[in-house]
Amino acid sequence: MLSPQEWDVLGLSLRVALASVGLSLPAAIAMGWLLARREFRGKLLLDGLCHLPLVLPPVVTGYVLLLAFGRRGWFGPVLDALGVTLAFDWKGAVLASAVVAFPLALRAVRLAIEEVDPRLEGVARTLGAGPWRVFFTVTLRLAAPGLWVGALLAFARSLGEFGATITFVANIAGQTRTIPAAIYTFLNQPGGEDAALRLVWISVAVSLAALLGSEWAARRARGRQEMR
Amino acid sequence: MTLADVPPNLSPMSRSRPRRHRAAGWILLLALANLPARAEPVTIFAAASLGGALSELWPPHRHPDVSLSFAGSSMLARQIDAGAPADLFLSASQDWMDYLQARGRIDMTSRIDLLGNRLVIIAPQGEGFELTLQPDTDIGAAFDGRLALGDPDHVPAGIYARQALQALGWWPALADRLAPASDVRAALVWVERGECAAGIVYATDAAASRNVEVVTTIPDSLHAPIRYPAALVSRRSTASTRRWLDTLRSAAARAVFRRHGFTLLTASE
Numbered sequence: 078m079l080s081p082q083e084w085d086v087l088g089l090s091l092r093v094a095l096a097s098v099g100l101s102l103p104a105a106i107a108m109g110w111l112l113a114r115r116e117f118r119g120k121l122l123l124d125g126l127c128h129l130p131l132v133l134p135p136v137v138t139g140y141v142l143l144l145a146f147g148r149r150g151w152f153g154p155v156l157d158a159l160g161v162t163l164a165f166d167w168k169g170a171v172l173a174s175a176v177v178a179f180p181l182a183l184r185a186v187r188l189a190i191e192e193v194d195p196r197l198e199g200v201a202r203t204l205g206a207g208p209w210r211v212f213f214t215v216t217l218r219l220a221a222p223g224l225w226v227g228a229l230l231a232f233a234r235s236l237g238e239f240g241a242t243i244t245f246v247a248n249i250a251g252q253t254r255t256i257p258a259a260i261y262t263f264l265n266q267p268g269g270e271d272a273a274l275r276l277v278w279i280s281v282a283v284s285l286a287a288l289l290g291s292e293w294a295a296r297r298a299r300g301r302q303e304m305r
Numbered sequence: 306m307t308l309a310d311v312p313p314n315l316s317p318m319s320r321s322r323p324r325r326h327r328a329a330g331w332i333l334l335l336a337l338a339n340l341p342a343r344a345e346p347v348t349i350f351a352a353a354s355l356g357g358a359l360s361e362l363w364p365p366h367r368h369p370d371v372s373l374s375f376a377g378s379s380m381l382a383r384q385i386d387a388g389a390p391a392d393l394f395l396s397a398s399q400d401w402m403d404y405l406q407a408r409g410r411i412d413m414t415s416r417i418d419l420l421g422n423r424l425v426i427i428a429p430q431g432e433g434f435e436l437t438l439q440p441d442t443d444i445g446a447a448f449d450g451r452l453a454l455g456d457p458d459h460v461p462a463g464i465y466a467r468q469a470l471q472a473l474g475w476w477p478a479l480a481d482r483l484a485p486a487s488d489v490r491a492a493l494v495w496v497e498r499g500e501c502a503a504g505i506v507y508a509t510d511a512a513a514s515r516n517v518e519v520v521t522t523i524p525d526s527l528h529a530p531i532r533y534p535a536a537l538v539s540r541r542s543t544a545s546t547r548r549w550l551d552t553l554r555s556a557a558a559r560a561v562f563r564r565h566g567f568t569l570l571t572a573s574e
């Protein structure tokens with residue numbers, strides 16, 4: 078049904094989007110907890126900075142990533158020493174997607190953590206659980222439906238990421254040519270409409286499947302809580 | 306309601322500063338008097354690589370009658386095909402002009418090849434390298450990392466670049482080492498930033514940047530001729546728009562294009 082090239086594009090897109098969730102969700106959980114549970118100086122500023130990728134044009138985000146993580150970027154030497162190449166590599170596409178998806182995941186996760194009754198955490202502490210145990214067995218467990226929503230939003234945003242990615246890591250078949258980049262390529266070829274349309278349908282199908290899957294997971298998580 | 310809907314006499318400036326307003330009116334009148342009698346406004350869709358030259362020819366603040374819209378030729382062609390209100394189309398590739406012509410969207414009698422361009426191999430400023438354009442050159446060892454260029458799958462500059470690399474027999478060695486950009490200016494940025502040690506862009510792009518140097522110019526025998534066709538959009542083909550097209554061949558326009566590094570393909574008016 079799909080051509081080998083289409084499988085390549087789809088596989089790469091899924092790989093990048095999943096890795097992007099893997100990168101942005103833990104960061105969103107840590108930051109979400111900090112913003113939901115702690116008061117400190119500069120919190121508003123930190124909140125604003127976290128949301129910047131949501132409001133900046135993706136091209137700007139991509140250019141800033143190039144300035145920061147390019148071969149000659151601010152962190153270029155550090156990455157070099159670690160043997161990590163991001164520029165023009167699929168790992169760079171993951172970073173671009175994760176940065177753009179982070180604020181969306183953060184919003185969902187933060188709301189979910191704020192919803193958790195702190196008294197339950199307090200009770201767990203008085204029963205002898207350490208702070209990490211409380212965090213993982215009470216806070217995160219109760220916030221699970223929100224985490225699923227955050228993961229889905231990050232996944233969906235990553236799947237659709239285009240502007241920051243193409244600016245930071247180009248449009249290299251097999252490395253960084255994800256579904257949106259492939260659609261863009263086809264639309265820029267005279268007579269490429271049909272090929273582009275096929276990819277449009279593929280991306281609609283994948284996005285819909287992700288939405289339904291996440292809804293199902295969130296319901297299950299909620300159901301489990303109510304049973305308890 | 307948008308700003309344009311506000312009647313001009315409601316603007317606070319005009320009431321509080323009548324004298325300055327009148328002076329501005331005189332200046333505007335003088336400016337208009339300086340224009341040839343073709344004051345009918347025009348909307349020009351032009352390939353991104355023409356941005357510098359056309360903005361210099363018709364600075365927006367001095368030519369409110371000229372609306373310039375710059376983007377990739379493909380994007381503009383699709384917009385015109387969808388009925389965008391363009392009068393004049395300047396394309397960086399024959400393919401997209403052919404596309405519109407086949408669909409009857411341009412007045413084919415008005416179509417001319419206006420400008421030519423050259424391809425150059427560039428490096429970040431101060432990091433140029435020796436390169437002989439010969440098939441036996443070990444191009445793989447000539448530079449590190451990736452070669453920045455317009456995406457050879459759709460960007461005209463990249464398509465020409467691929468033709469040249471194939472003609473030189475360098476394509477197999479470089480095919481896996483490309484950094485294909487969404488347009489030729491993005492490729493230029495990667496070389497400017499040193500992300501890529503080499504790139505292929507138009508001579509006009511290289512001339513517009515202080516942060517790259519030209520390693521060598523690619524002979525135009527190695528690729529299809531680079532031509533920028535211009536044509537009037539079918540529904541907008543009038544005496545007035547035709548005069549705007551003629552303006553692009555005027556001595557003033559030719560001087561600007563030449564200064565930006567284009568070659569001129571039309572005889573002067």
